[in-house]
Amino acid sequence: MQTPTPHLTLKEKQRQERENLILQTAEEVLEEKGYYETSMDEIATRVGIAKGTIYTHFPSKEELVATIFARDMQKFLQGFDAILEAELTPRVRLENIMSYLHEGLYGRRAKLLSSTYTGVDLKRLVNEKNGSIREMWECLISKVSKLLDEGKAVGEFRTDVSTRVMLFMMLSLFSPRAHDHVLLEHDLTPDELLQQLKILCFYGMTQNQPE
Amino acid sequence: MQTPTPHLTLKEKQRQERENLILQTAEEVLEEKGYYETSMDEIATRVGIAKGTIYTHFPSKEELVATIFARDMQKFLQGFDAILEAELTPRVRLENIMSYLHEGLYGRRAKLLSSTYTGVDLKRLVNEKNGSIREMWECLISKVSKLLDEGKAVGEFRTDVSTRVMLFMMLSLFSPRAHDHVLLEHDLTPDELLQQLKILCFYGMTQNQPE
Amino acid sequence: MQTPTPHLTLKEKQRQERENLILQTAEEVLEEKGYYETSMDEIATRVGIAKGTIYTHFPSKEELVATIFARDMQKFLQGFDAILEAELTPRVRLENIMSYLHEGLYGRRAKLLSSTYTGVDLKRLVNEKNGSIREMWECLISKVSKLLDEGKAVGEFRTDVSTRVMLFMMLSLFSPRAHDHVLLEHDLTPDELLQQLKILCFYGMTQNQPE
Amino acid sequence: MQTPTPHLTLKEKQRQERENLILQTAEEVLEEKGYYETSMDEIATRVGIAKGTIYTHFPSKEELVATIFARDMQKFLQGFDAILEAELTPRVRLENIMSYLHEGLYGRRAKLLSSTYTGVDLKRLVNEKNGSIREMWECLISKVSKLLDEGKAVGEFRTDVSTRVMLFMMLSLFSPRAHDHVLLEHDLTPDELLQQLKILCFYGMTQNQPE
DNA sequence: GATGAATGAGCATTCATTCAT
DNA sequence: AATGAATGAATGCTCATTCAT
Numbered sequence: 073m074q075t076p077t078p079h080l081t082l083k084e085k086q087r088q089e090r091e092n093l094i095l096q097t098a099e100e101v102l103e104e105k106g107y108y109e110t111s112m113d114e115i116a117t118r119v120g121i122a123k124g125t126i127y128t129h130f131p132s133k134e135e136l137v138a139t140i141f142a143r144d145m146q147k148f149l150q151g152f153d154a155i156l157e158a159e160l161t162p163r164v165r166l167e168n169i170m171s172y173l174h175e176g177l178y179g180r181r182a183k184l185l186s187s188t189y190t191g192v193d194l195k196r197l198v199n200e201k202n203g204s205i206r207e208m209w210e211c212l213i214s215k216v217s218k219l220l221d222e223g224k225a226v227g228e229f230r231t232d233v234s235t236r237v238m239l240f241m242m243l244s245l246f247s248p249r250a251h252d253h254v255l256l257e258h259d260l261t262p263d264e265l266l267q268q269l270k271i272l273c274f275y276g277m278t279q280n281q282p283e
Numbered sequence: 284m285q286t287p288t289p290h291l292t293l294k295e296k297q298r299q300e301r302e303n304l305i306l307q308t309a310e311e312v313l314e315e316k317g318y319y320e321t322s323m324d325e326i327a328t329r330v331g332i333a334k335g336t337i338y339t340h341f342p343s344k345e346e347l348v349a350t351i352f353a354r355d356m357q358k359f360l361q362g363f364d365a366i367l368e369a370e371l372t373p374r375v376r377l378e379n380i381m382s383y384l385h386e387g388l389y390g391r392r393a394k395l396l397s398s399t400y401t402g403v404d405l406k407r408l409v410n411e412k413n414g415s416i417r418e419m420w421e422c423l424i425s426k427v428s429k430l431l432d433e434g435k436a437v438g439e440f441r442t443d444v445s446t447r448v449m450l451f452m453m454l455s456l457f458s459p460r461a462h463d464h465v466l467l468e469h470d471l472t473p474d475e476l477l478q479q480l481k482i483l484c485f486y487g488m489t490q491n492q493p494e
Numbered sequence: 495m496q497t498p499t500p501h502l503t504l505k506e507k508q509r510q511e512r513e514n515l516i517l518q519t520a521e522e523v524l525e526e527k528g529y530y531e532t533s534m535d536e537i538a539t540r541v542g543i544a545k546g547t548i549y550t551h552f553p554s555k556e557e558l559v560a561t562i563f564a565r566d567m568q569k570f571l572q573g574f575d576a577i578l579e580a581e582l583t584p585r586v587r588l589e590n591i592m593s594y595l596h597e598g599l600y601g602r603r604a605k606l607l608s609s610t611y612t613g614v615d616l617k618r619l620v621n622e623k624n625g626s627i628r629e630m631w632e633c634l635i636s637k638v639s640k641l642l643d644e645g646k647a648v649g650e651f652r653t654d655v656s657t658r659v660m661l662f663m664m665l666s667l668f669s670p671r672a673h674d675h676v677l678l679e680h681d682l683t684p685d686e687l688l689q690q691l692k693i694l695c696f697y698g699m700t701q702n703q704p705e
Numbered sequence: 706m707q708t709p710t711p712h713l714t715l716k717e718k719q720r721q722e723r724e725n726l727i728l729q730t731a732e733e734v735l736e737e738k739g740y741y742e743t744s745m746d747e748i749a750t751r752v753g754i755a756k757g758t759i760y761t762h763f764p765s766k767e768e769l770v771a772t773i774f775a776r777d778m779q780k781f782l783q784g785f786d787a788i789l790e791a792e793l794t795p796r797v798r799l800e801n802i803m804s805y806l807h808e809g810l811y812g813r814r815a816k817l818l819s820s821t822y823t824g825v826d827l828k829r830l831v832n833e834k835n836g837s838i839r840e841m842w843e844c845l846i847s848k849v850s851k852l853l854d855e856g857k858a859v860g861e862f863r864t865d866v867s868t869r870v871m872l873f874m875m876l877s878l879f880s881p882r883a884h885d886h887v888l889l890e891h892d893l894t895p896d897e898l899l900q901q902l903k904i905l906c907f908y909g910m911t912q913n914q915p916e
Numbered sequence: 917g918a919t920g921a922a923t924g925a926g927c928a929t930t931c932a933t934t935c936a937t
Numbered sequence: 938a939a940t941g942a943a944t945g946a947a948t949g950c951t952c953a954t955t956c957a958t
Contacts, residue, residue: 083958087921108319111948122923124951133949163489223488230482230490236469237479238488244455258447268448271441276487277434277449278374279441294938323932333940335934344932505937509942530741534928544944546930555928585911645910652904652912658891659901660910666877680869690870693863698909699856699871700796701863716917745953755919757955766953 091129093119099140107137145205148176149212156215162223166242167270169216173246174266213239245269302340304330310351318348359387360419367426373434377453378481380427384457385477424450456480513551515541521562529559567627570598571634578637584645588664589692591638595668596688635661667691724762726752732773740770778838781809782845789848795856799875800903802849806879807899846872878902 097119101110112133116123130136155168220238223229229238246269260268308330312321323344327334341347366379431449434440440449457480471479519541523532534555538545552558577590642660645651651660668691682690730752734743745766749756763769788801853871856862862871879902893901 083921090921112950113948123949124924125922127950128921131950224490227490229488230486233479233482233488234469234471237471237476237483241456241480241483241488245452258445260445260448264445265448268444269452271444272448272452272484272487274487274489275441276483276485277440277444277452278485279435279438298938322930327941334932335940335942336938338933339938342933505940505942512942533926535926545928546945547943549929550942553929646912649912651910652908655901655904655910656891656893659893659898659905663878663902663905663910667874680867682867682870686867687870690866691874693866694870694874694906694909696909696911697863698905698907699862699866699874700907701857701860720917744951749920756953757919757921758917760954761917764954 087129090119090121090125094121094126094129094136095140095143098136099144102137102140142205145208149205149208152212152215156219161228162219162226163228163274165219166216166223169219170242170246170270170273171266173242174262174269176247216242241273245273298340301330301332301336305332305337305340305347306351306354309347310355313348313351356419360423362387363423363426367430372439373430373437374439374485376430377427377434380430381453381457381481381484382477384453385473385480387458427453452484456484512541512543512547516543516548516551516558517562517565520558521566524559524562564627567630571627571630574634574637578641583650584641584648585650585696587641588638588645591641592664592668592692592695593688595664596684596691598669638664663695667695720762723752723754723758727754727759727762727769728773728776731769732777735770735773775838778841782838782841784809785845785848789852794861795852795859796861796907798852799849799856802852803875803879803903803906804899806875807895807902809880849875874906878906 094115098110098115101115101118104110105114112123112126116126119126126136130139151172152169155165155172158165158168160168216239217235220229220235224231224235305326309321309326312326312329315321323334323337327337330337337347341350362383363380366376366383369376369379371379427450428446431440431446435442435446516537520532520537523537523540527536534545534548538548541548548558552561573594574591577587577594580587580590582590638661639657642651642657646653646657727748731743731748734748734751737743745756745759749759752759759769763772784805785802788798788805791798791801793801849872850868853862853868857864857868
């Protein structure tokens with residue numbers, strides 16, 4: 073799927089477009105209803121095509137969803153590298169990563185992901201896709217870990233907390249989940265929220281002077 | 284369901300026991316397989332009763348699961364009050380809440396919850412149940428918020444971060460999700476993890492002296 | 495299925511009856527339309543039950559059909575033994591076998607069998623059923639072969655034709671197939687037909703005096 | 706299809722060739738997999754053309770298969786006439802017919818035929834094709850019947866068996882079916898088998914002197 | 917004409933729910 | 938009250954056929 077050949081015939085272009093439309097629509101429905109409440113029929117209907125057509129693009133529902141995940145993951149992970157490789161202090165780069173996570177693709181998909189990861193064999197499928205997302209994920213983790221260690225080395229970050237736990241904090245705080253809306257549906261703009269989360273991240277809740 | 288009448292006939296007691304058994308078993312299966320992969324048949328078989336019997340206790344699968352949530356939530360929320368009302372500094376009470384969350388029921392259910400909350404109309408059901416869990420939740424939030432505000436007032440907590448966001452951080456950090464295992468499957472004991480999370484929570488990642 | 499327990503509760507009896515009804519009806523439809531043109535829906539409708547009900551008796555279409563085959567085969571093969579063990583000359587026993595084959599279950603099923611044996615994995619299923627039909631079939635063949643050899647030994651049958659080929663002739667002549675109707679739709683009664691086939695079998699087409 | 710016009714343009718010739726290729730290939734697949742397990746896709750792929758192209762030659766799957774049958778039948782029936790019209794005794798001509806049947810096209814197709822004849826409306830289609838195969842078949846039967854009657858008249862064949870039944874025996878014995886392999890998978894060469902079948906046909910199983 | 921993507925009716929199968937016993 | 942057989946709506950998937958290019 074999606075072979076990014078530079079020169080496509082008209083038909084191939086249309087086919088690609090339709091495939092993207094299917095992926096987009098499926099993603100929407102999936103986000104709305106979750107894996108099990110999403111039927112191939114509904115996806116087809118929303119796209120405005122016949123059910124069979126989906127099967128000319130994807131061999132099964134699982135594969136379709138796995139493709140969506142893989143695509144999103146990949147996009148998301150690619151965005152990271154630019155940030156990680158910038159010539160900035162560890163602290164600033166980490167802040168940028170936080171911003172990226174905050175607005176991030178990862179957050180939006182988390183709900184879908186968790187609803188799907190239970191029970192179905194998507195894990196296997198997603199992992200088999202695109203040179204294993206898992207590997208990329210591990211790679212990302214190790215890069216960010218290195219960043220944190222760098223920060224520790226130059227005295228920017230505290231050394232009495234495991235790098236892993238720091239990572240965990242970041243991913244937890246900047247990948248908001250569905251039910252968090254209850255908590256966060258108040259008067260803060262997303263940007264203010266981001267700022268405050270960064271403060272908490274770097275300085276904690278205790279009253280002591282930042283900077 | 285579960286009318287807590289003090290004096291029950293033998294039959295009524297047996298009925299209660301069975302209902303509890305169903306709830307327990309269903310909870311187990313639900314945790315193992317998620318909402319959609321759990322069938323009424325399997326629950327009944329595991330309990331050792333007929334499928335129909337479940338329907339004499341609960342009118343539908345949704346209602347059964349909603350009951351489980353409501354029960355868990357209630358237990359969980361009750362545990363809070365003791366902690367919140369203790370005669371301790373805001374800071375210490377907050378730490379206790381973190382510990383409670385960390386080991387907590389809430390975390391264990393989160394997976395199930397997220398797998399279920401998508402698509403089915405459980406939200407409505409859960410909310411309609413037991414004088415509205417939602418209200419209790421709001422109540423809890425407001426109590427913890429008050430605690431945080433207290434802490435701010437006595438100078439224990441920083442004032443430049445919204446109380447809501449602090450709450451959010453706590454709930455995010457101390458209610459681990461399934462996929463976090465990837466991150467946390469390393470050499471820390473749960474207690475060490477808890478300690479480190481508290482440090483991060485109170486003092487942040489930046490190198491500066493705690494205490 | 496069909497455990498022939500002598501004492502059954504009413505429900506169990508009804509269940510058995512229904513199962514038989516399903517088997518019978520399925521057999522009819524199968525004979526009319528063949529494996530692929532037979533839908534579970536039609537079977538259910540003809541029986542007057544819901545489609546799902548069939549699945550409470552048989553786990554799949556294949557299994558249902560395999561059960562039908564196994565049952566028929568077994569009935570048919572059991573009938574053989576009585577004939578083979580009678581205290582009669584080989585020749586007479588062989589004639590009885592011919593009569594049995596002529597009226598036989600085998601013939602009626604042959605059409606269904608051949609329509610089904612192509613492509614589906616029924617072979618495996620049927621063979622796995624009831625202690626392997628195949629073995630029983632082999633056993634039958636060896637018994638009839640022995641009978642033929644006996645006949646050869648006592649000078650009743652010619653010795654210049656392989657026993658296998660004789661068997662083949664019998665099975666071919668006395669297990670009429672569907673398209674034979676074209677040939678045999680004329681003025682002979684089934685009994686006359688049987689008589690004439692026996693004559694051909696024993697004395698051939700050439701003009702020479704029988705007896 | 707296959708309009709046997711003597712003078713064809715190049716394109717028409719190519720078209721004919723392709724049609725033959727389709728027929729051949731379809732026949733192969735059909736023999737391998739049976740009617741229902743054969744998909745138009747597979748035929749097209751094996752031929753190396755697009756699925757749609759088949760539909761420019763044949764209006765439907767049924768029609769395609771019917772054409773194959775009709776063609777085979779026709780070839781087969783034509784072979785008969787030469788044998789029937791030879792200047793030989795009825796007995797010898799009959800033997801030749803047996804040999805022809807034995808090696809025959811008819812036998813090879815029987816499996817396919819029976820797998821197909823069930824359920825689909827191919828009967829009608831085949832019969833409607835090519836000036837009705839049925840008629841040719843009837844014609845053949847009547848010719849062979851005449852041959853048998855001739856044989857009866859000159860004292861070669863017995864007169865106490867209906868001509869139809871004799872015909873039936875021949876067709877049954879010399880048109881082997883798939884499942885007969887079980888029986889015949891032994892040490893006889895096809896030729897020996899043919900010889901022995903002829904003996905049985907003419908002289909029967911009973912011990913009495915041939916010739 | 918050839919192509920092959922699109923179509924959609926059709927099918928086997930599942931499972932929450934009902935209800936006669 | 939408990940049972941579990943029966944129900945039937947819903948779903949993923951297939952494949953002969955069509956038709957725009």
